[in-house]
Amino acid sequence: MNLSGVPEPKLAFAPKHYMCRRAAEPLLLDGRLDKPFWAKADWTDDFVDIEGDLRPKPGKRTRVKMLWDDDCFYFGAELEEDQIWATLTERDSVIFYDNDFEIFIDPDGDSHQYYEFEINALNTVWDLLLVKPYRDGGPAVNGWDISGLRTAVHIDGELNRPGAANRKWSVEVAMPWTTLRECAPEGRPPVEGEYWRVNFSRVEWRTEVVDGKYRKVVNPETGKPYPEDNWVWSPMGIVNMHYPELWGYVIFDGGDRGEAEPFRLPxxxxxxxxxxxxxxxxxxxxxxxxxxxxxxxxxxxxxxxxxxxxxxxxxxxxxxxxxxxxxxxxxxxxxxxxxxxxxxx
The missing domain is CATH 3.30.1300 (Pantoate--beta-alanine Ligase; Chain: A,domain 2)
Structure with missing residues (x-):
């Protein structure tokens, strides 16, 4: 094992939390979040920079909704954007080379055996399993897929067309428990009152328009694109999503007891x-x-x-x-x- 250093995040331990309600009806995916299915789900807090208060707040709003039922874990993400573009079309490409939306899930909270999911505005996905974080020598299992995964993207504007009246793009994702339970406690879906560790990331590249197309802005000193921005739900205090111990808490609520009690960190x-x-x-x-x-x-x-x-x-x-x-x-x-x-x- 490579016992390299592990940078200590520069933040107080205060992960976000979210009360995930039960879905009241089946989800017919079209990428839109303005339909009745999502009405009872609250929005998360707006995303912040991955380093938290060490960096300015993002200039474009990102937020997420979540629901669950006996079959799936549901995610709906809304990403404000005036430049909607994507290039990658092959599944399991390195999707964050485009602007993207990402989901990270550690069911049992031990920081090992967790899931990563990425999607771009073309509805191209990359799903993988991490045996352990990269800092601990963990390999990424790219051949692992979320069996039964369903996704959809809605474009409020026009994809890959500079000058269009773009407002945002939104994403719907349905992940079956039949796959997610693989790394879960006792190999089962969550039950009411339990929580899983979850986080979200948005990768945003600096772009310009050249010959009628979007292109990443190149730093003349390096000859490479400027580093991407990373905006997240629960801040990490370090530019690295692979610190599962800092992800948020998603509490699975039954939804039939009236107002849920406030979450208290165990x-x-x-x-x-x-x-x-x-x-x-x-x-x-x-x-x-x-x-x-x-x-x-x-x-x-x-x-x-x-x-x-x-x-x-x-x-x-x-x-x-x-x-x-x-x-x-x-x-x-x-x-x-x-x-x-x-x-x-």
């Missing part, structure tokens, strides 16, 4: 986050010094912590553990970022 999520910070620092120490440390005080520094961790090290391996909030279980994290829970003896 206390164990803070325990897991502090273990994750120690994992960042342990990995960074190895990258700098060539060894791990068993001294928790050295990793924790002068920051404020709620856990009292135990650290075990063996050459190129480490394991850090801490009691759960109710002290009935133990949370553990190891050098490849895998985090899991064990019952106390």
């Amino acid at each position: 206390p164990d999520e803070l325990v897991k986050w502090e273990l994750r910070k120690l994992y960042y620092r342990q990995r960074n120490r190895y990258a700098e010094c060539g060894e791990f440390t068993g001294d928790s005080a050295l990793l924790m520094g002068g920051d404020s912590w709620t856990i009292c961790p135990t650290i075990e090290i063996t050459g190129r391996l480490f394991e850090i553990s801490a009691p759960s909030a109710d002290e009935r279980s133990i949370w553990r994290i190891r050098e490849d970022g895998m985090l899991w829970k064990e019952r106390s003896v």
